Amino acid sequence: MQQEYHDALSGxxxxxILVIGDMVADIYLDGRISRISREAPVLVLEQAGEKVVAGGAANVVNNIATLGGAVHAAGLVGRDESADGLRAILAKNGADVRGLISDESRPTISKTRIIAGGRATVSQQIVRIDKESKEPVHPVIEAELRAYIESVLPTVEGVVISDYGSGTVTEGLQTLLIDYCRAKGIPSIVDSRYAVCRFSGIGYVKQNDAELAAAVGRELATTEDIIRAAEELREELHAKGVLVTRGELGMVLVENGAVHEIPVSDKSEVFDVSGAGDTCVATVILALAAGAEPALAARLSNIASGIAVRKLGTSTVSVRELAEAVEKQHPEYPSK
Known part of the structure; x- marks a missing residue:
């Protein structure tokens, strides 16, 4: 076991890795409660800080970078401060951001969280403001994104499609990527919040239990229900495997003829599950690209996700953190 982990982490x-999907700027506006407004029964906040964090597909990119991968980010952004912030965050960690194509007709997808607190009160989110375009991707912009993807595909060892439902992954781009990966034997994985059934031919699928239930159209009350549903989805998409995350119940990986139940790796306090799925996907694709067996890739992703949920907000996991967590849970694994 220890040699498997050592080989996977080193590899x-x-x-x-290429990541294509909906790039999101998670914006946190921190305000201190000043008074009640005279205009309406609402809080008046004095802005105390603002932070931009990589979200959506950008969080997958960030996690691959901090886990040691050479990652290409492909997606759409506007010509705005949120786009500048995303580029800076990803480039700082060494990601290739040439594939973040600017489209002045649409804003960068953003989720702005207003956080309110005071000297004697706990800060908490009071409202979230989302901004994105619902218009289809313009053919000229899609062609520019396609040209970038085709330019990097010859070097790529793994592909992630991160679909948050904002329309970045068009049918044409989806077909290009899936066909290329199947022809070249390159590992691929999709994480789709609302439309996973469209990705026929993908290598691996990541879903949480609620997303899987929506995909198959029924409640999944037991582990057996989840296994049956995951196998149905795997067969429908002609995929190699379906990885289902289940929160405090761990994960289930269903392959053709094999089922792997993976319990939670660390039952320490959970602070925030935001972005843990992105950490999971990042770890899986890197491990698969390194030649690890899918079950080992899933176990590593389970450990990495356990680190992510103990951090506030969307966050990344470093290869050092992952190696230390593996050593803690498997003392025979030698830390480097």
Whole structure:
């Protein structure tokens, strides 16, 4: 077991991964409660800080970078401060951001959270403001994104499609990526919030239990229900495997003829589950690109996700953190 982990973690370093999907700027506006407004029964906040964090597909990119991968980010952004912030965050960690195509007709997808607090009160989110375009991607912009993807595909060792329902992954781009990965034997994985059934031919599928229930159209009350549903989805998409995350119940990986139940790796306090699925996907694709067996890739992703949920907000996991967590849970694994 220890040699498997050592080989996987070592092999993950420098793997060339393409991530395409809905790039999101998570914006946190921190305000201190000043008074009640005279205009309406609402709080008046004095802005105390603002932070931009990579969200959506951008969080997958960030996690691959901090886990040691060589990652290419492909998606759409506007010509605005949110786009500048995303580029800076990803480039700082060494990601290739040339594939973040600017479209002045649409804003960068953003989720702005207003956080209110005071000297004697706990800060908490009081409202979230989302901004995105609902218009289809313009053919000229899609062609520019396609040209970038085609330019990097010859070097790529793994592909992630991160679909948050904002329309970045068009049918044409989806077909290009899936067909290329199947022809070249390159690992691929999709994480789709609302439309996973469209990704026929993908290598692996990541869903949480609620998303899987929506995909198959029924309640999944037991582990057996989840396994049956995951196998149905795997067969429908002609995929190699379906990985289902289940929160405090761990994960289930269903392959053709094999089922792997993976319990939670660390039952320490959970602070925030935001972005843990992105950490999971990032770890899986890097491990698969390194030649790890799918079950080992899933176990590593389970450990990495356990680190992510103990951090506030969307966050990344470093290869050092992952190696230390593996050593803690598997003392025979030698830390480097």
């Amino acid at each position: 993950m370093q420098g793997r060339d």
